[in-house]
Amino acid sequence: MVTLADVARRAGVSPSTVSYVLSGKRAISAPTRERVERSIRELGYHPDLRARALASRRSDILALMVPLRTDLYLPVMMEISLAVATAARAHGYDVLLLTGEEGPAGVRRVADGVRADGVVLMDVQLDDARLPPLRDLGLPAVLIGLPAEPAGLNCVDLDFTAAGSLCVDHLARLGHRELAVLGEAPAVYERGTGFAERTLAGIRERAGAAGMRLLHRPCQGGYPEVAHTLDRILDERPGTTAFVLQNEHAVEPLLSLLRQRGRAVPEDVSVVAVCPDQVAEHAPVPLTSVSLPAEGLGRLAVERLVTQLADAPGGGWARDGVLLLPPVLTVRDSSGPAPAPGPPH
Amino acid sequence: MVTLADVARRAGVSPSTVSYVLSGKRAISAPTRERVERSIRELGYHPDLRARALASRRSDILALMVPLRTDLYLPVMMEISLAVATAARAHGYDVLLLTGEEGPAGVRRVADGVRADGVVLMDVQLDDARLPPLRDLGLPAVLIGLPAEPAGLNCVDLDFTAAGSLCVDHLARLGHRELAVLGEAPAVYERGTGFAERTLAGIRERAGAAGMRLLHRPCQGGYPEVAHTLDRILDERPGTTAFVLQNEHAVEPLLSLLRQRGRAVPEDVSVVAVCPDQVAEHAPVPLTSVSLPAEGLGRLAVERLVTQLADAPGGGWARDGVLLLPPVLTVRDSSGPAPAPGPPH
DNA sequence: CTGAAAGCGCTAACAC
DNA sequence: GTGTTAGCGCTTTCAG
Numbered sequence: 001m002v003t004l005a006d007v008a009r010r011a012g013v014s015p016s017t018v019s020y021v022l023s024g025k026r027a028i029s030a031p032t033r034e035r036v037e038r039s040i041r042e043l044g045y046h047p048d049l050r051a052r053a054l055a056s057r058r059s060d061i062l063a064l065m066v067p068l069r070t071d072l073y074l075p076v077m078m079e080i081s082l083a084v085a086t087a088a089r090a091h092g093y094d095v096l097l098l099t100g101e102e103g104p105a106g107v108r109r110v111a112d113g114v115r116a117d118g119v120v121l122m123d124v125q126l127d128d129a130r131l132p133p134l135r136d137l138g139l140p141a142v143l144i145g146l147p148a149e150p151a152g153l154n155c156v157d158l159d160f161t162a163a164g165s166l167c168v169d170h171l172a173r174l175g176h177r178e179l180a181v182l183g184e185a186p187a188v189y190e191r192g193t194g195f196a197e198r199t200l201a202g203i204r205e206r207a208g209a210a211g212m213r214l215l216h217r218p219c220q221g222g223y224p225e226v227a228h229t230l231d232r233i234l235d236e237r238p239g240t241t242a243f244v245l246q247n248e249h250a251v252e253p254l255l256s257l258l259r260q261r262g263r264a265v266p267e268d269v270s271v272v273a274v275c276p277d278q279v280a281e282h283a284p285v286p287l288t289s290v291s292l293p294a295e296g297l298g299r300l301a302v303e304r305l306v307t308q309l310a311d312a313p314g315g316g317w318a319r320d321g322v323l324l325l326p327p328v329l330t331v332r333d334s335s336g337p338a339p340a341p342g343p344p345h
Numbered sequence: 346m347v348t349l350a351d352v353a354r355r356a357g358v359s360p361s362t363v364s365y366v367l368s369g370k371r372a373i374s375a376p377t378r379e380r381v382e383r384s385i386r387e388l389g390y391h392p393d394l395r396a397r398a399l400a401s402r403r404s405d406i407l408a409l410m411v412p413l414r415t416d417l418y419l420p421v422m423m424e425i426s427l428a429v430a431t432a433a434r435a436h437g438y439d440v441l442l443l444t445g446e447e448g449p450a451g452v453r454r455v456a457d458g459v460r461a462d463g464v465v466l467m468d469v470q471l472d473d474a475r476l477p478p479l480r481d482l483g484l485p486a487v488l489i490g491l492p493a494e495p496a497g498l499n500c501v502d503l504d505f506t507a508a509g510s511l512c513v514d515h516l517a518r519l520g521h522r523e524l525a526v527l528g529e530a531p532a533v534y535e536r537g538t539g540f541a542e543r544t545l546a547g548i549r550e551r552a553g554a555a556g557m558r559l560l561h562r563p564c565q566g567g568y569p570e571v572a573h574t575l576d577r578i579l580d581e582r583p584g585t586t587a588f589v590l591q592n593e594h595a596v597e598p599l600l601s602l603l604r605q606r607g608r609a610v611p612e613d614v615s616v617v618a619v620c621p622d623q624v625a626e627h628a629p630v631p632l633t634s635v636s637l638p639a640e641g642l643g644r645l646a647v648e649r650l651v652t653q654l655a656d657a658p659g660g661g662w663a664r665d666g667v668l669l670l671p672p673v674l675t676v677r678d679s680s681g682p683a684p685a686p687g688p689p690h
Numbered sequence: 691c692t693g694a695a696a697g698c699g700c701t702a703a704c705a706c
Numbered sequence: 707g708t709g710t711t712a713g714c715g716c717t718t719t720c721a722g
Contacts, residue, residue, distance in 0.1 A: 001699090003698095003699055003700085004699065004700060004701095005699075005700090013708075013709085014708065014709045014710070015699090015700080015701090015709090015710095016700095016701075016702075016708075016709065016710080016711090017707090017708060017709075018700095019700065019701060019702085020701095020702095020708090022700095023701085025701090025702085026707080026708090027707065028707075028708085029707060029708090032707080032708080046457035046458060047458065047699085047700075048399075048458065048459050048698085048699050048700070049458035049459060049460050050395060050398040050399045050404060050459055050460075050698085050699080050700095051399050051698070051699035051700045051701090051714090052699080052700055052701075053395040053398075053700090053714095054393075054395045054396050054399050054698090054699080054700075054701090054714050054715070054716090055699075055700040055701040055702080055713080055714050056700075056701055056702090056714085057701095057714075059395060061441075064442065066427070068427055068431070070623075074419065074420045074423045074424070075419045075420060075423070077423065078419045078420070078422065078423040078426075079419070081423075081426075081442070082411070082413055082444060085442050085443070085444045086413070086444055086446065089444070089447070094441055094442075094443075094460060095441065095442040096406075096439055096440065096441055096442070097409065097426070097430050097439075097440040097441070097442040098430070098439075099427060099430045099431055099434070101431065102434070112391035113391060113392065113393065113394035114393050114394060114395055115394050115395075115439060221627070222627050223627070223629055249627075252597050252629075253629075256601065256629060278415075282566070282567050282568070282594075284568055284597075284598075284601060346715090348714095348715055348716085349715065349716060349717095350715075350716090358692075358693085359692070359693045359694070360693090360694095360715090360716080360717090361692080361693065361694080361695090361716095361717080361718075362691090362692060362693075363716095364716065364717060364718080365692090365717095365718095367716095368717080370717090370718090371691080371692090372691065373691075373692085374691060374692090377691080377692080392715085392716075393714085393715055393716070395714085395715080395716095396698090396714065396715035396716045396717090397715080397716055397717075398698095398716090399698050399699070399700090399714085399715080399716075399717090400697080400698050400715075400716040400717040400718080401698085401716075401717055401718090402698075402717095
């Protein structure tokens with residue numbers, strides 16, 4: 001293995017000079033730099049990142065903790081992960097992949113072993129067990145999601161409350177008065193995943209303001225489950241003309257089933273979803289939707305973390321607090337004017 | 346930060362003794378070990394992994410290179426990634442996440458900087474640009490997928506050829522004589538992704554042996570594309586009674602469209618897919634399928650890599666060559682006896 | 691069974 | 707503008 005000392009010897013300079021040429025942390029005369037660079041090239045030298053990490057006390061590694069659940073919509077998680085990896089590379093960092101399975105212990109492992117300079121946490125629960133160790137250990141972190149008590153934490157997320165409101169606004173303007181929400185799986189609510197409830201809150205608030213009737217039913221993905229839930233809804237509120245949808249697993253089934261039940265989209269009922277654009281675009285009926293900006297969230301998380309690391313090398317705390325991205329609604333083919341009131345189906 | 350030296354001092358032993366207690370690499374008397382362990386506990390000592398990596402010349406990190414493509418079925422990739430992460434942890438390794446975007450340069454980065462002890466490569470192309478650096482640098486590696494020239498490489502994959510054959514066997518036994526293959530997107534074939542062609546080869550071979558007529562059409566996912574391809578197929582071969590399907594993005598559209606075209610599954614046409622079980626189970630009609638063992642592949646890859654690292658610390662080469670998992674077909678609701686020959690639809 | 695000491699390869703004061 | 711040198715915290719010979 002070629003070491004920095006080898007390079008220095010061959011260039012006839014001291015090791016520190018080579019180091020400084022590499023880091024740019026002090027001025028080097030042109031001829032010296034030239035010789036060092038030639039030496040590096042000729043020897044095919046590459047710095048040993050482990051040694052650098054030890055000596056400099058920074059590993060240039062960011063840890064990313066991704067959920068390990070099957071009831072979540074994997075593509076979104078994957079997209080965020082890849083965005084994090086890509087953004088991290090763009091800032092000179094590598095990414096260490098931790099599974100949510102590890103929980104708080106994973107956070108400790110990383111902090112105690114000094115494996116990473118900071119951590120990005122995905123799938124943050126309202127009362128997330130990983131937060132206490134994070135605070136105790138002072139590990140620089142950014143959360144994707146919003147816990148119940150975000151004080152002193154650096155969080156980024158979609159403004160789900162506003163997203164919910166936006167969906168309702170759109171439907172209200174189209175004249176809809178009877179709204180049904182096909183929610184996330186019950187497990188998601190029980191677990192205390194904030195986004196589901198925030199979306200609902202936004203929907204509720206705006207539906208109330210607009211004088212709409214509202215029915216909310218949690219719903220697991222899959223045909224049988226959606227069929228059951230849909231039938232209950234239509235039974236209870238036959239006049240329902242609009243659906244808001246948050247569970248990506250329910251998109252296909254819902255559209256399919258509505259057609260089977262003889263309700264045309266968007267002529268008879270409108271459907272609006274909160275989901276990734278890709279899902280909305282590729283649905284049987286392209287969906288009017290508020291997009292879930294997976295890529296943006298990942299990139300943003302990294303940028304905030306990198307900033308934090310630069311500002312306070314060695315464990316500074318969040319300076320920016322919570323950042324909620326404003327939702328954007330794209331009108332596609334699944335929403336239209338409420339049908340003229342007539343005899344129930 | 347608590348260091349090993351602190352622990353040693355407090356326990357009244359030498360640093361090396363503490364190190365040996367930790368590594369178990371030499372016998373330690375019970376009382377000594379006891380004092381060291383107490384000292385560790387009381388001080389809350391955790392070894393600095395960077396220092397350990399430098400001194401021991403192993404980082405206990407595995408690199409994982411995941412594709413960064415949108416035309417691939419992300420859930421499979423995600424599942425493999427998580428399986429790799431989980432398996433790696435079970436063997437005491439952390440996982441570094443690299444994106445395929447980095448290509449050969451990524452492999453070099455890891456090897457040159459000694460960031461990881463080995464690497465797992467996903468989405469391997471027939472003529473993969475990452476393989477030359479891998480061979481040159483002697484970085485221990487396992488590929489998930491099968492390149493054109495696997496000599497000297499450690500590869501794991503599903504036996505896609507056998508998977509194709511298995512699908513055809515099943516359909517042949519049910520009496521089908523006219524078979525259509527809805528293939529992967531054209532881009533996938535062009536790129537030289539081996540699995541698509543291997544599946545097709547298996548299908549071709551067996552269909553020939555069984556005297557079946559066979560039509561293959563590449564097909565991108567999405568409703569419009571599948572609709573177009575399906576119509577072409579039915580136009581060209583109205584007597585088609587069986588479909589084999591490999592592109593997960595085409596599952597929903599195909600089933601939907603068949604229904605729209607008045608062909609009942611499985612009464613009029615049978616559909617068999619090569620896809621993850623989860624996709625097969627959650628389709629509108631649960632699909633008879635050969636499962637894509639994402640989790641198994643990930644775990645297997647890690648196990649082989651770990652073995653390789655243990656056998657030849659510091660860059661040993663593959664010892665086991667190629668391992669292809671035998672395919673397993675699960676009969677669900679989408680396949681049935683060929684309909685009695687009658688007038689075309 | 692235990693200790694002393696020489697590194698691992700790089701960084702960053704501290705000198706000049 | 708450059709060199710000297712003491713670490714970073716752990717592992718691992720070599721001695722005993």
